[in-house]
Structure formats: C-alpha cells, structure tokens
C-alpha cells in the first residue's frame with residue numbers, strides 16, 4: 001500500500017493477479033487495466049478478506065488532538081486577559097460537522113468548562129452520549145417542550161418573556177429542578193435575543209423569578225455581528241451596549257456569574273469583548289475567521305478515493321450540461337464525492353482537490369455523488385487518494401480555499417459535510433493516524 005491508499009503491484013490486494021509489464025509501464029493506463037483485471041479475476045484468486053486493502057469511498061478524518069490544542073490556545077488567549085476566564089466550546093450543528101460528542105470531549109480535554117449548542121435536542125444528544133459537562137442551548141421556540149432538557153440539567157437561553165414563561169411552566173411541573181438560565185440580549189446583531197425595548201420588562205421578570213427561587217440566572221449573554229470584519233465599529237458599540245445591560249441587570253438585583261459576548265473572531269481580535277466566558281466554535285475546529293495569524297490547526301481532512309479513470313479524446317464533454325470540454329486527449333479521474341456529501345455545487349469548475357501530488361481543478365459540474373478531475377497525461381489511477389481539503393501541510397486546499405472558491409465562508413464548508421461521509425477520529429484522543 002502507498003500512503004495514498006493506492007494499490008500497488010506488490011499489494012496483497014492484488015496478489016494472484018499478474019500485472020503485466022506493459023500495463024505497469026503505462027501509468028496513465030495502469031489503473032484501468034488493473035481495475036479490469038480485478039473485476040475479471042476468478043474468486044479463488046482473491047486474497048483473504050483480512051488482507052484486502054479497504055479503500056474508502058470518502059471519509060472526513062477528524063484530528064481530535066487539534067481540537068484539544070485549539071481549545072487550549074483560545075482559552076489561554078482569554079486567560080491572558082482574565083486569568084479566571086472560561087471557554088464554552090460551541091459544538092452545535094454536529095460540532096460544525098466534526099461530530100458533536102467527539103468534539104465536545106476533545107474540547108473538554110483542551111480545557112473547555114462549558115459546551116454550547118443551539119437547540120435543546122443537541123444538548124440532549126450530548127447527555128445521551130454520556131457527556132455531563134455543563135451545556136447551554138440558546139435557540140428554541142417558546143412553545144417547545146423543554147421539560148426533558150431541564151431534567152437533564154441543560155441550561156437554557158432566554159430571549160423573551162415567552163421563553164421565561166415557558167421555563168417557569170416547565171419548572172412548576174418538576175419543582176425538584178431549578179433551571180439555570182442565561183438571558184440573551186440583542187445588543188445589535190438584529191437576530192435572536194431580547195430586544196433593547198423589551199429588556200427592562202424581561203429583566204424585571206427574570207429578577208422576580210430568581211427571587212422566588214424558581215430559576216437561577218447563570219449568565220447574561222449577547223452575540224456579535226461583525227467581529228470578523230477588520231475595524232468594524234459595531235464590535236465596540238455592541239460591547240458598550242452589553243456593559244450597559246450588565247449594569248442594568250445589576251441594578252435590578254440580577255447577579256449572574258457568567259458574562260459572555262466573544263465568539264472566535266472576538267477572542268482572536270477583540271480583548272474588550274472577553275468578560276469571563278468566551279463562546280468559541282469555528283476556532284476549535286482550527287479555522288481562523290480573522291486575518292490575524294493565530295496558530296490554529298484545521299481538524300478536518302476530507303478525502304476520498306479515485307473510483308475510476310479513463311482516457312478520453314480532445315473535445316470530450318464532462319458531467320451534467322457538458323460545461324467542460326477536454327482540450328486534448330486526457331485522463332479523467334472520477335472522485336466519488338458530490339453535493340449530497342456536502343461538496344458545494346458552486347464549486348463546479350472552480351473547486352480544487354489534491355490528487356497525484358498537486359492541486360487540480362474540478363472539471364465541469366459537481367453532481368450529486370461525484371466530481372471529475374481532468375488529469376492530462378499524469379499517472380493518476382483508480383485507488384489514488386484524493387484530498388478535498390485538509391490542514392494545507394502538503395499544499396492541499398484548505399476549507400478556507402474552498403470557501404473562497406465557492407464565495408462562502410469556511411464555516412459552511414465544514415458544517416455541510418453530510419452524514420453519508422463517515423467520520424474517522426485520529427490523534428491521541430482518537431485513533432491511529
């Protein structure tokens with residue numbers, strides 16, 4: 001086996017099938033020739049199953065050590081300003097596509113004291129995986145049954161009087177549990193969170209609920225709109241607004257321990273936003289959303305295996321719509337990953353993969369299950385390893401490169417990798433590399 005996962009003539013997977021000198025010496029043809037012989041080989045010639053090389057169609061290899069190290073780096077950044085600061089590891093959306101429970105464990109190993117998710121269901125999934133770390137869920141409709149989440153000790157974000165009322169009702173049905181809530185305030189993002197106009201009334205009601213002992217106000221939180229935009233004035237404006245909210249809450253007798261505003265870009269670029277808890281998502285996974293170098297290490301490598309190669313003549317149309325035509329006789333390589341796996345269709349004719357020791361552009365449209373790479377006369381063959389994106393160590397594209405090519409953000413590139421792509425966990429916290 002080569003490191004690229006490509007069967008060689010000496011591979012046990014191919015033993016029993018003669019590889020002719022002519023096929024082996026014609027690199028552009030050898031993959032097809034070998035595949036054809038494998039298909040035609042008598043069953044008796046096949047090696048025992050345990051000896052066969054298991055080529056994966058596709059997989060996302062997740063480096064858990066990288067997640068732990070990134071967590072530590074972000075936490076240390078907070079602690080450099082406030083030695084008592086803590087980090088909430090945001091593992092919503094299946095840990096931004098990396099696996100929620102595995103990412104959560106790695107982040108906790110890296111020092112995270114809290115977990116953050118959008119929905120109560122995501123928090124319950126973490127509990128079901130045996131994770132007992134405090135977890136906050138901040139996005140839920142006030143009509144939702146939050147009893148199971150409260151029973152599991154999930155802390156809930158409160159964005160309106162209706163949310164508070166829902167918590168009070170659920171708490172009255174289970175008086176033994178005292179819900180821990182974080183009041184989420186919209187300081188200028190214009191999205192989730194209590195609007196400034198409603199803030200006085202909501203804080204009054206929250207203070208009353210806490211005085212009566214029904215809830216405990218664990219935190220006050222807000223979310224930044226543009227911490228990743230260099231010199232954007234909204235960061236300072238939202239930070240000032242958040243300080244005013246903290247003063248107002250204090251004046252109403254609310255003494256929440258946790259004050260949290262900073263996301264990854266803010267932890268990397270805006271110390272004034274730190275308070276005593278940072279909520280970091282994308283940075284855990286090693287993607288840097290700001291221009292300041294930070295030393296984060298991308299945790300996900302998306303890879304696959306060339307499923308087929310074929311020689312085609314000049315002028316040959318490739319993939320749906322035939323939007324790409326070969327300029328000369330060439331080898332086309334079929335990579336069995338498509339938009340159903342999370343490869344953006346917007347990558348058609350612009351996304352690049354690492355194949356045969358260099359970057360190559362996708363030829364034509366991304367289909368549901370596959371993309372095609374025009375490899376010219378290079379010796380690319382079925383069974384070759386393809387890296388769609390990774391840390392970039394060897395020159396392979398990164399998720400950031402893909403985001404740029406597809407006019408989106410790396411958050412979307414990693415999060416959209418679909419469930420059909422198995423995750424394989426590596427590193428000391430995972431398994432062998």
Ligand SMILES: Cc1ncc(COP(=O)(O)O)c(C=O)c1O
Pocket residue numbers: 090138223262263264265279280281282283289
């Ligand atoms: C409320 C909230 N806090 C924190 C985060 C984490 O942000 P980032 O991934 O930029 O660190 C998110 C992510 O969208 C969020 O919605």
